[in-house]
Amino acid sequence: MSNYQSNEIKLINTSLIDPHPDNPRKNIGDVTDLAASIKTNGLLSPLSVVPNGSRYRVIAGHRRLAACKQAGTGAVPCFVLDLDPLQQLEAMVTENCQREQLTVLEEADAIQGMLDLGATTANVAYRLGRSADYVRDRAKAASIGNEVRAVRDDFSQLTIGQLVAIARYDGRPDLQKRLAQAAGTSNFDYTLSRIERDDRDRQWIESVAALLVESDNGINLIPDPPYSNPEWRYAGCMFPSTGTPEETIEKIREQNPAAVSIHMEQVSLWTRRDKTADAEKEARRAAEQAERDARWHALEEYAAASADKRMAWLHANLHGVKRAQLIETTARLGLLQIIDPDPQGYTEPLATWNNAACGGEQFATISGIEPKRALAELRHHLDEPDWAVWAVQILAARIEWFIDPEDWTSTNNVGRRIHGYYLILESLGYQPAGDEIEHLKALADLIAEADQRDEENNQ
Missing domain, CATH: 3.90.1530.10 (Conserved hypothetical protein from pyrococcus furiosus pfu- 392566-001, ParB domain)
Structure with a gap:
């Protein structure tokens, strides 16, 4: 002053x-x-x-x-x-x-x-x-x-x-208000970067649109058709990451689509539908689905038949197994349900015990006891000298409850337990049938391949 x-x-x-x-x-x-x-x-x-x-x-x-x-x-x-x-x-x-x-x-x-x-x-x-x-x-x-x-x-x-x-x-008070509300917080820089990116994307699409409407560019610009349009088939899109507006136009020319359209911040590419090719493609898709359905149906039939075979054998033979072997089997079945085995029956990391109540129907099949009497029978027999045979039935029923058809083609926890379960059954005298041996080998190979991939990815 x-x-x-x-x-x-x-x-x-x-x-x-x-x-x-x-x-x-x-x-x-x-x-x-x-x-x-x-x-x-x-x-x-x-x-x-x-x-x-x-x-x-x-x-x-x-x-x-x-x-x-x-x-x-x-x-x-x-x-x-x-x-x-x-x-x-x-x-x-x-x-x-x-x-x-x-x-x-x-x-x-x-x-x-x-x-x-x-x-x-x-x-x-x-x-x-x-x-x-x-x-x-x-x-x-x-x-x-x-x-x-x-x-x-x-x-x-x-x-x-x-x-x-x-x-x-x-002139864009909505954006200014967003920034004002975020100012002074850790979210300000993120909000600003998002607004800047959206602004760049908007400018990009406006520039591309301006180039596309030029009459001498040789590109057919159409309104964005719905994806189910009988005339057009979606063939991909281009985003701001494609390059500058000029580079994007050149790449569109290289791909030579039948038409392009602009939708929000992307340029969609379209080809004309070939109805004959579409019909053939749909027929192939239907045939492939039918084949998958047939394979699944066969797997379901196998899984049900093998489960029936195992449980029928358990029902007929468990009472003739020596008590010492039943006690050992009880321990092995119990461990099998709380640890993660490999196809050879050896154990890997401990997993969380599953407390879900399950296996009632399977227990009834193995024991031959009506479901409504099962609980009372168990309370009686588990306090008797022959408790081990009943414990084996309970634990086997629980494993049977868990095995679904897809587990025979899966490397999940249940699929990995199937081989160990069969080893326990075989130690009791169970003899797998030919189809069971074939499925067990296929499952073991599948698990081995998955483990090898995991090992390679972790190296």
């Missing part, structure tokens, strides 16, 4: 001095302590004012003026300056900036006010002792409308970087 300072001091009653309406600092804060000091010691630094008709407006000293009025001070010393509106605003901005009393947004609005009054960017930068970029950034921040500023109470506390990013989307 030194360039505008006056050497003449005039006593003016505070009742005749008003705050300047263009003061960049919107909140002067609490002046209670300052008022107490002025009441005790008087006003030590004169105010700077400009005439306003029969009254005055303060240029420098808004807090001191408020404190004087609160302290009940009458006349105060003032420098009376002769400044035009631009000079007045410039003086207030300079004084507040030197005192570091303005928020970034207050300073931005003040700088924009100076530019509106005819000051140049270079002149404002010179008067404030700042760079031209400093002034331009704050002018951008000042362009943010009140609708966006009202999104949050602390909007004026945002950093200049956040304000410039928000101002970049002038």
